Amino acid sequence: MRTIMVVEDDPAISRVLAAYVKKAGFECAVFSQGELAIGQLAVIQPALILLDVMLPEMDGWDVLREVRSRSTCPVIMLTAKGGIDDRLQGLNSGADDYMSKPFEPDEVIARIQAVLRRPPHALITEGMKQYGSLQIDFKSKSVRLNGADLSLTPKDLALLLFLAEHPNQIFHREQLIEHVWGIDYDGSDRAVDHAIKRLRQSLQEMSPADGGIRTLRGTGYQFYANKPG
Incomplete structure (x- = not known):
């Protein structure tokens, strides 16, 4: 079964995302810090990462850069900032999609499925x-x-x-x-x-x-x- 990695420091949001991810038929691995997620990247080998931008210590942009240096795993950025400049920063930094908070969990699952339907990066x-x-x-x-x-x-x-x-x-x-x-x-x-x-x-x-x-x-x-x- 494919695993979705959720990197989010808000426990309430993490719980909701994990519940919907599992309901959609995926395994879910939740991390509140970017460093911990990166440390488990090779072990878990997630099918996709839901990555919050505003993380403590190591923010989402730094996590994304580290992920991209190690893996072609798709990444969907999650952030409270919804401006066009922020969306462009995410997409230009190697993210596969970008969602602004607050979001509907059903839409997150739809985005996950849409990204996973794309041809894999070689x-x-x-x-x-x-x-x-x-x-x-x-x-x-x-x-x-x-x-x-x-x-x-x-x-x-x-x-x-x-x-x-x-x-x-x-x-x-x-x-x-x-x-x-x-x-x-x-x-x-x-x-x-x-x-x-x-x-x-x-x-x-x-x-x-x-x-x-x-x-x-x-x-x-x-x-x-x-x-x-």
Whole structure:
């Protein structure tokens, strides 16, 4: 049975989340401190983490960074802050989804199930891929072209990393919005088109024989590539 890890210092919220998680058919492991949760990450190997931002000592952002350095486990951030800047910080820091308090427990379960239905991230985040002159380090989240670091916005970088993790697969706008921008995103899906345009400009010195970003009219986008080195 899959385990959901709840990292929340409010006992009342933890109890409610644990009850609903178990009712949905999952095991539940509850921690009130981020350090304790990180220490048990490899042992429990959770299917997903519900992570509160306002934790004592080690806050949720630090916990998220530590989780991302060790695991591709999906993370849903929970916080009393609901501003767009806070949501973007969470999604740009590697969270898979973001929920503001107060929330309905049923919606939390729906979000968990939605995230778990997504294709799993490949463990290539532990290493590096090379497509001709393009080098992508998934662990450090850095990109080099012809030996020079590419300066990309956080969202453009996240989009490139996602597409490069799934070479030669086609994704339509709605899928890219869900995987890269997050299901809470309420802006225009044209943001995908603008990001793709910027990425093409950044990768214009890449040889077409090695790969690149392709638009398939009426279908979506793909990072087409030969077998990486």
